[in-house]
Amino acid sequence: MPELPEVETMVRGIRPFVEGRTIRDLIECPCPCKPLNYRPQFSEIEARVKGQGIKAVRRRAKRAILELENGDALVIEPRMTGLLLLSDPPDPGHLRLEWKLSGKRQFNSLWFWDRRGLGTVTLYENNEYQALIAEGYLGRDALEMLAADWSERVEKSRRAIKVLLLDQSVAAGIGNLYASEILHVSRIHPETPANILSRVQIKRLAEAVKDILETAILHEGSTLSDGTYRNALNQSGGYQNAHKVYDRAGETCLTCGVGVIERIVQTQRSTFFCAKCQRKK
DNA sequence: CATATGTCCTGAGAGC
DNA sequence: TGCTCTCAGGACATAT
Numbered sequence: 642m643p644e645l646p647e648v649e650t651m652v653r654g655i656r657p658f659v660e661g662r663t664i665r666d667l668i669e670c671p672c673p674c675k676p677l678n679y680r681p682q683f684s685e686i687e688a689r690v691k692g693q694g695i696k697a698v699r700r701r702a703k704r705a706i707l708e709l710e711n712g713d714a715l716v717i718e719p720r721m722t723g724l725l726l727l728s729d730p731p732d733p734g735h736l737r738l739e740w741k742l743s744g745k746r747q748f749n750s751l752w753f754w755d756r757r758g759l760g761t762v763t764l765y766e767n768n769e770y771q772a773l774i775a776e777g778y779l780g781r782d783a784l785e786m787l788a789a790d791w792s793e794r795v796e797k798s799r800r801a802i803k804v805l806l807l808d809q810s811v812a813a814g815i816g817n818l819y820a821s822e823i824l825h826v827s828r829i830h831p832e833t834p835a836n837i838l839s840r841v842q843i844k845r846l847a848e849a850v851k852d853i854l855e856t857a858i859l860h861e862g863s864t865l866s867d868g869t870y871r872n873a874l875n876q877s878g879g880y881q882n883a884h885k886v887y888d889r890a891g892e893t894c895l896t897c898g899v900g901v902i903e904r905i906v907q908t909q910r911s912t913f914f915c916a917k918c919q920r921k922k
Numbered sequence: 923c924a925t926a927t928g929t930c931c932t933g934a935g936a937g938c
Numbered sequence: 939t940g941c942t943c944t945c946a947g948g949a950c951a952t953a954t
Binding site: 672675678720722735755756757758759770797798799800804867908909 | 924925926927928929930931932934
Binding site: 718719760816845910 | 947
């Protein structure tokens with residue numbers, strides 16, 4: 642499930658081979674599955690990006706962005722199972738898109754692969770792209786959040802802190818997996834109402850968000866047991882080996898060695914935590 | 923306004 | 939073995 646670290650890894654992986662090149666062609670791969678979500682429709686995207694240079698490759702929250710010469714931006718949301726690839730896909734049956742790139746280099750195509758097809762591809766005109774990049778519709782990037790920003794956001798909500806961490810308008814980029822890991826390291830119970838967190842807890846939360854996301858980026862993200870997530874060269878990430886709670890229900894806590902990891906459901910999403918390390922206040 | 927729920931999609935795994 | 943059912947969750951639309 643590509644969250645901030647996985648999308649950052651994709652972006653870093655493709656950037657050296659994509660920036661500065663021109664999109665010679667954008668092709669929909671033959672795939673028996675339902676088509677991706679395009680906006681506007683594919684034929685219009687195709688017509689508008691063909692021949693455009695790729696000025697920069699960027700990330701905004703969990704989205705990867707190809708900034709084009711003319712000011713438009715092609716925004717790719719991998720959502721659950723989408724991958725940007727320079728080489729072989731995990732399986733050829735779910736290739737969705739191919740960008741044919743100008744010039745002859747080590748890689749001459751960029752691919753979008755998506756097993757479940759929940760991913761989206763959206764062409765933004767410059768003005769709406771600027772709104773996407775700005776804070777507002779999406780919150781500040783989670784890597785840029787300071788303790789003071791968290792304080793301000795947290796005190797306004799009675800929602801459970803785990804639920805708040807997933808709200809992309811509060812802080813952008815944290816998903817279900819990293820939310821559990823962050824709260825574990827912060828020693829905060831996931832059901833704690835956001836507005837009763839202490840100053841000390843907020844400080845720990847702010848530090849854990851940066852620490853976990855940055856470390857996960859260094860390990861090129863998390864490849865779960867389904868093996869879906871891969872970097873741009875179709876290699877597994879490594880951060881799953883550092884997970885302390887995610888998908889470990891019933892196992893002894895690796896932090897305290899005493900508690901047993903529990904699984905609860907909050908707003909229809911699994912949350913994992915150790916009740917001994919993360920006491921309810 | 924704040925918060926909660928339903929929907930999209932496919933494949934893996936459980937249970938019979 | 940082969941069927942049906944449930945579950946996984948990111949982002950958004952719709953409901954409360």
